Amino acid sequence: MDRWYWCGSSLTAGEVVCTTANGIRLYDGDKRTGYDDGHLTLTNHRLLWRHESQSSSLGLHLSLVVLVEDEAGGFTSSPKLLLHLAQPPHSKPAGPVAASSNSFIKLSFRQGGCSSFQQALQNAIGERDWEKVVIPSLPASHGKQSGGKTIHTGILGIERAIQAKQEETNQNISHAFEDLKNLMGLAKDMVFLSKSISNKIKEHSGEVSVDDTTRFRSYLLSLGIDDPVTRETYGSATQYHHHLAKEISQALEEPVKEVGGVMLLSEVYCRINRARGLQLLSPEDVMHACHLMKKFDLSLNLHTFESGVQVVQTAGLDQDKVVETTVETLKSHEVDGVSAGDLARECGMPLLLAQERLLQAERCAKAVRDESSEGLRFFPNLFFSRS
Amino acid sequence: MAEFEWPWQYSFPPFFTLQPNADVRRTQLDSWCALVVSWGKSNSVSQIDVTEASSLPVFKNNAISRALPVDGIKVVLDELAKRGNLEWTDKTRRRGYLLWRSPSEWGQQIYSWAQSTSRINNVCTLYEINQGDESADQEFHGLDGDILLKALKTLEVTGKAELMDFGDNQGIKFL
Numbered sequence: 001m002d003r004w005y006w007c008g009s010s011l012t013a014g015e016v017v018c019t020t021a022n023g024i025r026l027y028d029g030d031k032r033t034g035y036d037d038g039h040l041t042l043t044n045h046r047l048l049w050r051h052e053s054q055s056s057s058l059g060l061h062l063s064l065v066v067l068v069e070d071e072a073g074g075f076t077s078s079p080k081l082l083l084h085l086a087q088p089p090h091s092k093p094a095g096p097v098a099a100s101s102n103s104f105i106k107l108s109f110r111q112g113g114c115s116s117f118q119q120a121l122q123n124a125i126g127e128r129d130w131e132k133v134v135i136p137s138l139p140a141s142h143g144k145q146s147g148g149k150t151i152h153t154g155i156l157g158i159e160r161a162i163q164a165k166q167e168e169t170n171q172n173i174s175h176a177f178e179d180l181k182n183l184m185g186l187a188k189d190m191v192f193l194s195k196s197i198s199n200k201i202k203e204h205s206g207e208v209s210v211d212d213t214t215r216f217r218s219y220l221l222s223l224g225i226d227d228p229v230t231r232e233t234y235g236s237a238t239q240y241h242h243h244l245a246k247e248i249s250q251a252l253e254e255p256v257k258e259v260g261g262v263m264l265l266s267e268v269y270c271r272i273n274r275a276r277g278l279q280l281l282s283p284e285d286v287m288h289a290c291h292l293m294k295k296f297d298l299s300l301n302l303h304t305f306e307s308g309v310q311v312v313q314t315a316g317l318d319q320d321k322v323v324e325t326t327v328e329t330l331k332s333h334e335v336d337g338v339s340a341g342d343l344a345r346e347c348g349m350p351l352l353l354a355q356e357r358l359l360q361a362e363r364c365a366k367a368v369r370d371e372s373s374e375g376l377r378f379f380p381n382l383f384f385s386r387s
Numbered sequence: 388m389a390e391f392e393w394p395w396q397y398s399f400p401p402f403f404t405l406q407p408n409a410d411v412r413r414t415q416l417d418s419w420c421a422l423v424v425s426w427g428k429s430n431s432v433s434q435i436d437v438t439e440a441s442s443l444p445v446f447k448n449n450a451i452s453r454a455l456p457v458d459g460i461k462v463v464l465d466e467l468a469k470r471g472n473l474e475w476t477d478k479t480r481r482r483g484y485l486l487w488r489s490p491s492e493w494g495q496q497i498y499s500w501a502q503s504t505s506r507i508n509n510v511c512t513l514y515e516i517n518q519g520d521e522s523a524d525q526e527f528h529g530l531d532g533d534i535l536l537k538a539l540k541t542l543e544v545t546g547k548a549e550l551m552d553f554g555d556n557q558g559i560k561f562l
């Protein structure tokens with residue numbers, strides 16, 4: 001019922017009256033309304049309903065009609081037409097009912113003429129005359145037409161809509177990549193510029209003012225590592241990895257200490273690449289570099305657990321102390337044990353690392369395992385401490 | 388009979404998981420053997436069947452919902468057999484006698500009982516020994532027949548007794 005709107009009885013341009021009927025009552029869904037005994041006019045654009053006592057009509061645009069069904073009359077009921085309606089367009093002139101939960105209306109033909117009216121209605125809908133009208137100065141109802149149009153083009157219309165959406169997405173993506181390309185281009189210039197300036201600073205430290213130098217330094221710092229080690233600068237692979245190892249241990253010494261002296265290799269990889277910004281490293285290069293750390297006696301070194309998990313840890317890390325802290329945690333959970341997840345949560349370390357800690361404690365006979373349906377938990381080794 | 392007192396390990400969940408660490412495992416198996424033997428003694432269990440063992444309360448603690456898995460039970464029983472506390476009755480190792488005292492120890496006990504009740508040079512039936520009223524206060528009262536026979540055979544070997552057959556009944560003469 002909310003699709004009806006108030007309008008005048010005059011016809012718009014290109015609108016032709018098809019048929020009329022009298023004594024029509026409007027239904028909102030299955031519910032009878034007060035709009036009774038009216039005069040119904042079918043044009044090639046609209047349905048118009050008007051009561052004799054009223055000056056304005058109720059209009060319903062045909063583009064909203066999805067399906068027409070007839071409902072045979074009985075002894076006590078007159079024959080009806082059931083009109084399934086599409087969603088009303090957003091901008092629509094005011095109607096008698098603002099909102100209705102029903103998506104269909106009924107027209108009750110109390111004075112006959114139902115079947116002939118249905119015929120004419122279906123013809124009018126089939127003709128789609130309202131689409132043919134192309135006049136720039138259309139009344140407000142035209143807004144509804146375009147809204148209704150997309151809905152009523154069937155499968156082809158849906159396909160078209162999908163295609164249009166895809167094209168739009170493609171365009172958006174290429175736009176986004178264009179931006180990235182620009183950024184990369186700019187960054188290249190930036191790096192080049194920074195290099196030339198840093199060379200200049202090295203060569204004649206007098207020419208550039210102190211202010212400029214400090215400002216420039218701060219720019220570089222916000223970018224991450226100011227002079228990343230690249231394969232191009234060092235010819236041989238071993239040289240490259242050697243310098244890379246130095247760079248990694250310098251850049252990550254502090255972060256590794258912050259997280260308790262041990263960092264997963266995967267995290268090292270992410271951190272170093274984030275610090276480098278654009279000169280990204282491959283996982284292999286990071287691993288090779290980390291393998292070299294021990295050889296050059298750097299502040300960090302690579303440690304491989306028995307399970308194959310690789311971590312980077314500070315050179316001075318005391319394994320006994322690590323076990324000791326794990327045991328401390330275990331002791332505070334003597335009754336119900338500790339799972340790798342518990343330890344990870346409690347100590348704020350990655351799950352993988354927590355598991356390694358527990359297995360390490362087990363190898364040192366400081367922890368014992370409990371395998372049950374609840375999963376693997378660890379307890380302090382009471383076998384040794386209690387008996 | 389007094390309520391069997393479970394050791395602390397019995398309510399320690401990791402006790403029911405065989406520990407991978409060799410040192411820890413040895414200690415754990417020690418505890419298991421001690422538990423099974425003392426439990427068998429307290430409940431007069433003389434035979435253990437591997438397939439039924441998992442339903443025995445000694446291998447299952449419902450209070451903490453932990454049970455030693457079948458593999459674990461086998462390891463424990465094998466360990467018991469290695470220590471002489473268990474004797475397999477068949478080659479497939481499905482059943483065995485739980486010997487919380489070795490047959491010769493039993494033999495010694497029975498012999499000293501026989502001495503104290505002046506049965507030397509007398510003949511008595513096996514029923515008298517493990518079921519009779521006169522042995523009611525002895526530890527071997529209610530002892531499994533097969534184990535009793537084993538014990539008496541050790542006495543026979545050392546020349547302290549002589550086994551006799553009376554058709555379907557058996558007797559022994561202490562020397």
